[in-house]
Amino acid sequence: MDSSITSIQVTALPGIPLVRQGDDLPQIILSSVTELGLKLESGDVLVVTSKIVSKAEGRLFDLRSIEPGAEAHRLAGETRKDPRIVELVLRESQKISRQSIGVLVVQHRLGFVSANAGIDQSNVDGSDDMVLLLPFDPDSSAEAIRKRLHEQTGADVGVVISDSHGRPFRVGNVGVAIGVAGMPAVLDLRGKTDLFGRELKISIQGYADLVASTANLLTGEADEGRPIVLVRGLRFPAEQGTARDLYRSPEQDLYR
């Protein structure tokens, strides 16, 4: 990290419409940035909630069309959850991590661990039967947005697709990155010396998660309707990461 960074500005983009399948998120971003009287600059980071990426990509599912299998019925009984949702969770997952009444924590097919495979029943078209799955490949979604913004503006921006996750040990959700493009996802600070010159032994920073949590202070989780946040003033090295860099492999995990 460049040691001259002393200030960042974090701004929720105004006037973002309700997003529908097929909507052009880069164009929505550019219109809003223009409305703010700004221009995108290289080094800016755009944090986009997974919810609107999923909506634009048509990841909406009607539970009435889902036929739960035997495992979904068994797990739904054990956790007292809707078997149709459990069926979708299983389809989106590699492995069940923990289960309890009302709780189903899985290793998502993308590699991270989260409750209900990130399937969302809120803010979805006003029907109790409609649910939203996470983007199919959020690293690619981030890269597609980054590329379009570069084509339109010439600016090299970072893009983070964010989600909100619970976690072991600590109460409350925090923002995490599930898609990253145009910037590092983790920063390896090992070998940078501290103020007295001793080598730091272990210091890997979950950089894109920090950025996602910063944006989470502005997006909220309810009716704020501010799903895109511009972070200006970060200085990050020119490494290109992906969200997969943030997922600990099961062999490296003492808690899987």
Added chain:
Amino acid sequence: MDSSITSIQVTALPGIPLVRQGDDLPQIILSSVTELGLKLESGDVLVVTSKIVSKAEGRLFDLRSIEPGAEAHRLAGETRKDPRIVELVLRESQKISRQSIGVLVVQHRLGFVSANAGIDQSNVDGSDDMVLLLPFDPDSSAEAIRKRLHEQTGADVGVVISDSHGRPFRVGNVGVAIGVAGMPAVLDLRGKTDLFGRELKISIQGYADLVASTANLLTGEADEGRPIVLVRGLRFPAEQGTARDLYRSPEQDLYR
């Protein structure tokens, strides 16, 4: 959360000296804010790294004075760690959570779960034998800073004492709050309706952790020497939380 928040400014305070035992952190904060040409305002949040709070409070220990007990020797053998450090970790902990070669994760006496009980060997007076323990009672440390800043300026500010933690499932450290005063530590968004009016089922935000992670983008972990960050523009309810609100009780934790 107030729905009108659309922008925050995050600034690392300039000119913070190396902190020594007995130093007056509120005075250091006020001098630096003045140097920036600013005045503290109600609603500002100051994020202070636990490292400088520990230093000001004299939480420095000389490993040469530590006599490891039998359990420390056994665990040090199993984890291949310095038995003197293991002894300090045990004194600072309620319970061992996980151990492996080079790794000792504990439930800290304060309630959170972290590697090595947060004991820090970097940036500590240039000696391999000096280590820094976390503040004795960081919620009280935060409250003492908050109170002094209020007395000196009249502003009602929030204070977060931050640490940097690893976590299960995900690679890289993130900022967390281990001391909180003058602001909520968690925000309960349950019952806030979403854009279509359905009640959000579960939405508790790890608010002070989000603020700590935001500041972590500026403090870094190495030689930046920017241990205090001012966050301006947040709008939080007048609830007074403590970092303990962020610690999941073992019975509520599927991963302890």
